[in-house]
Amino acid sequence: MKIWGDTMFMWIILSIALFSIIYFFIKASFHSHVLKISFRNIFRIKRESFLMILGSMIGTAFIIGSLGMNDSFKNYIYKSVDLYFGEIDEVINSKVSINYNDIEPFIWELEKENLIDGVLPIFFKLYPVTKKGNIRGLKISELSQASLVGMDYTLISNFGENKVEVPTEFLKLKNNEAIITKRLAERLKVKEGEEIEIITGASPINILFPKRFKVVKIIDSKGIFNYRGIDANNGIGTVFINLAAARSITKIPSNNYYQILISNRGDYIKGNKLTEKVKNVYEKMKTKGEFIPVKDNQIKAIDRGGVSYIFLALSLFAIISGGVLIINMYSMLVSERKRELGVLRAIGFKRKDIRNVIFYESIFYTIFSIPFGIATGLLISRFTFSKVTSLFESLSSFENIIGEIPLIDSYYISPNSIIIGIAVGILLPLTITFWYSHSIGKINIVNAIKDLEEEKKKVKFEKYKYKIENGFAIVIFIIALFLK
Amino acid sequence: MIKTINLKKTYKNEGVEVHALKGINLEIKDGEMVSILGPSGSGKSTLLNCLSGIDKPTEGKVIIDNIDITTLKDDDLTTFRAKNMGFIFQFFNLIPVLNAVENVELPLLVLGYNEKEARGMAEEMLIEVGLKDRMKNFPNMLSGGEAQRVAIARALVTKPKIVWADEPTGALDTKTGISIMNLIRELNEKNNQTFVIVTHDPRITEYTRRILKMDSGILTEHENLG
Numbered sequence: 001m002k003i004w005g006d007t008m009f010m011w012i013i014l015s016i017a018l019f020s021i022i023y024f025f026i027k028a029s030f031h032s033h034v035l036k037i038s039f040r041n042i043f044r045i046k047r048e049s050f051l052m053i054l055g056s057m058i059g060t061a062f063i064i065g066s067l068g069m070n071d072s073f074k075n076y077i078y079k080s081v082d083l084y085f086g087e088i089d090e091v092i093n094s095k096v097s098i099n100y101n102d103i104e105p106f107i108w109e110l111e112k113e114n115l116i117d118g119v120l121p122i123f124f125k126l127y128p129v130t131k132k133g134n135i136r137g138l139k140i141s142e143l144s145q146a147s148l149v150g151m152d153y154t155l156i157s158n159f160g161e162n163k164v165e166v167p168t169e170f171l172k173l174k175n176n177e178a179i180i181t182k183r184l185a186e187r188l189k190v191k192e193g194e195e196i197e198i199i200t201g202a203s204p205i206n207i208l209f210p211k212r213f214k215v216v217k218i219i220d221s222k223g224i225f226n227y228r229g230i231d232a233n234n235g236i237g238t239v240f241i242n243l244a245a246a247r248s249i250t251k252i253p254s255n256n257y258y259q260i261l262i263s264n265r266g267d268y269i270k271g272n273k274l275t276e277k278v279k280n281v282y283e284k285m286k287t288k289g290e291f292i293p294v295k296d297n298q299i300k301a302i303d304r305g306g307v308s309y310i311f312l313a314l315s316l317f318a319i320i321s322g323g324v325l326i327i328n329m330y331s332m333l334v335s336e337r338k339r340e341l342g343v344l345r346a347i348g349f350k351r352k353d354i355r356n357v358i359f360y361e362s363i364f365y366t367i368f369s370i371p372f373g374i375a376t377g378l379l380i381s382r383f384t385f386s387k388v389t390s391l392f393e394s395l396s397s398f399e400n401i402i403g404e405i406p407l408i409d410s411y412y413i414s415p416n417s418i419i420i421g422i423a424v425g426i427l428l429p430l431t432i433t434f435w436y437s438h439s440i441g442k443i444n445i446v447n448a449i450k451d452l453e454e455e456k457k458k459v460k461f462e463k464y465k466y467k468i469e470n471g472f473a474i475v476i477f478i479i480a481l482f483l484k
Numbered sequence: 485m486i487k488t489i490n491l492k493k494t495y496k497n498e499g500v501e502v503h504a505l506k507g508i509n510l511e512i513k514d515g516e517m518v519s520i521l522g523p524s525g526s527g528k529s530t531l532l533n534c535l536s537g538i539d540k541p542t543e544g545k546v547i548i549d550n551i552d553i554t555t556l557k558d559d560d561l562t563t564f565r566a567k568n569m570g571f572i573f574q575f576f577n578l579i580p581v582l583n584a585v586e587n588v589e590l591p592l593l594v595l596g597y598n599e600k601e602a603r604g605m606a607e608e609m610l611i612e613v614g615l616k617d618r619m620k621n622f623p624n625m626l627s628g629g630e631a632q633r634v635a636i637a638r639a640l641v642t643k644p645k646i647v648w649a650d651e652p653t654g655a656l657d658t659k660t661g662i663s664i665m666n667l668i669r670e671l672n673e674k675n676n677q678t679f680v681i682v683t684h685d686p687r688i689t690e691y692t693r694r695i696l697k698m699d700s701g702i703l704t705e706h707e708n709l710g
Contacts, residue, residue: 033593040581343577346538347638348566348594350559445538449573 059322060373060425068381086223087160150246184237342448570639
């Protein structure tokens with residue numbers, strides 16, 4: 001519903017923008033002489049008109065560009081979350097295992113409140129893993145920390161909004177067989193059919209007699225089939241084994257698990273965030289185990305340093321810059337035509353007619369500038385993005401920085417952002433010129449005809465100018481704050 | 485009839501109060517052709533602006549046909565101006581994106597005439613001022629005299645009761661200026677419209693029947709030329 005709501009919101013904004021234009025054109029058709037002057041003004045001084053279109057275009061490009069950068073960053077976050085968690089939104093975790101009977105009332109309550117669409121109890125532990133033979137060969141450096149996961153794999157098909165088909169290898173896993181993730185296989189230098197060893201305890205017996213599993217499949221997947229624990233950073237990969245084998249290794253009582261994976265209804269990434277509600281139920285029910293909002297945590301971890309706020313601040317900065325640019329362009333245009341506007345007032349044009357002369361002209365400029373603005377914005381943001389990415393990549397060679405700078409690998413802009421860009425690209429110049437043309441309507445006829453400076457208007461503009469400057473100062477301060 | 489009662493206009497110039505009009509009382513009868521003569525800065529243009537309602541006096545009344553236009557709201561005053569007044573400016577002030585006939589028909593369209601009717605009246609008016617062959621020409625394609633004739637046509641096309649002219653020959657050479665003044669006098673006699681002409685050039689006053697002389701914001705002399 002939320003997704004539908006968001007998309008609808010975008011379309012409503014766009015519809016308002018388009019209807020505004022249509023409305024003003026219908027209105028203008030009743031004043032064809034006003035429309036004629038506005039339209040012809042566009043072709044009057046081509047260089048000036050080109051600058052006007054360029055100004056509006058750059059404003060739109062700024063907005064689209066910053067939205068594109070923002071979307072790319074978000075997309076990176078979402079891809080990262082999707083890679084390690086997929087449908088998993090929260091985890092009830094216990095270091096000493098948790099009885100599923102103790103969790104059930106909580107699950108029932110979540111189902112009753114229609115908050116979730118899947119629950120998956122699993123065995124989860126981190127163990128040193130290596131290729132068979134390395135332990136006896138005392139190749140300690142070949143050991144890698146990996147996540148060991150065991151569960152009833154048939155439950156996966158009913159876990160989450162998008163039902164997944166479970167590969168048959170998972171369903172046919174024998175007690176001595178394992179499926180491992182590709183990255184782990186590469187690290188261990190293991191191929192399908194070879195064996196791995198897992199040290200399941202610190203005692204000499206465990207070290208001398210590690211658990212052996214034959215790798216029946218190496219998978220390169222995401223989500224639940226790439227689950228690596230609650231913070232996604234544990235170990236180099238995952239070893240999937242069957243329920244009986246997991247129970248045998250962990251030696252926990254029947255019906256006990258280490259983790260309960262929960263999938264909320266809808267898609268978190270697309271905006272359906274129910275984590276807070278699930279947490280409230282968890283706290284209300286005084287459920288055992290530790291409640292971990294894994295997706296929330298992962299997003300916060302990636303976005304440490306408030307990178308998304310920097311992009312947001314850049315977007316705001318772009319919108320304000322675009323606005324100021326448009327105001328300056330119109331200010332220039334009006335000051336050049338002041339005498340003419342004064343004459344029109346003298347011969348019978350009302351204030352609203354003068355307003356419309358400028359406003360209709362701005363509609364033409366806006367219509368011309370939007371498609372070019374979007375194309376330029378996309379090109380600029382894509383170009384900037386590639387430059388920033390390569391800069392980050394070069395910085396990532398420094399060990400202490402790699403953890404701090406997200407390596408965003410692909411450019412992305414959502415259709416919603418393009419819709420927003422179009423809507424803002426239309427509404428921003430129209431709103432500004434509507435406001436600006438409103439003040440132009442109050443032009444002093446005598447001063448305009450004599451081309452004298454308007455003292456009152458000048459004071460008003462100065463006042464406005466300070467507001468803009470203050471606005472800029474605040475934006476820069478916010479950016480500086482986040483950069484700090 | 486145009487009548488002013490104790491008309492005053494004060495404005496600030498770089499923080500200093502300037503008394504442009506210091507209590508003007510005058511009467512101009514319907515159909516009169518009056519010139520307001522005075523040196524630069526005497527207040528003659530300010531008087532014309534206040535009389536025509538494009539500027540607000542600080543004090544006093546401007547009564548035209550028993551209506552005190554200083555009390556009218558902006559939109560009402562604009563409509564009043566459009567219906568009853570025509571303007572001729574020193575620098576023609578034609579709309580550069582409109583051709584001659586479009587410039588002339590503009591006041592009619594503002595008043596709500598349909599396009600066909602307005603076009604017909606504008607063409608007639610241009611013929612009357614001797615610009616039959618220049619109808620489709622844009623202002624930049626017209627000479628100074630031609631542009632001022634278009635401006636006169638624009639001022640007269642709505643058949644206003646009053647025509648205000650601020651230095652109508654100020655931007656023209658002597659020969660063209662004479663022809664323009666002859667045209668104005670001819671139209672005044674033909675249409676019985678009131679013409680109020682502001683000028684600093686005494687030669688222009690020869691075309692009018694009455695001269696109002698101004699200096700330092702006051703009317704110093706009335707002269708009837710018969």
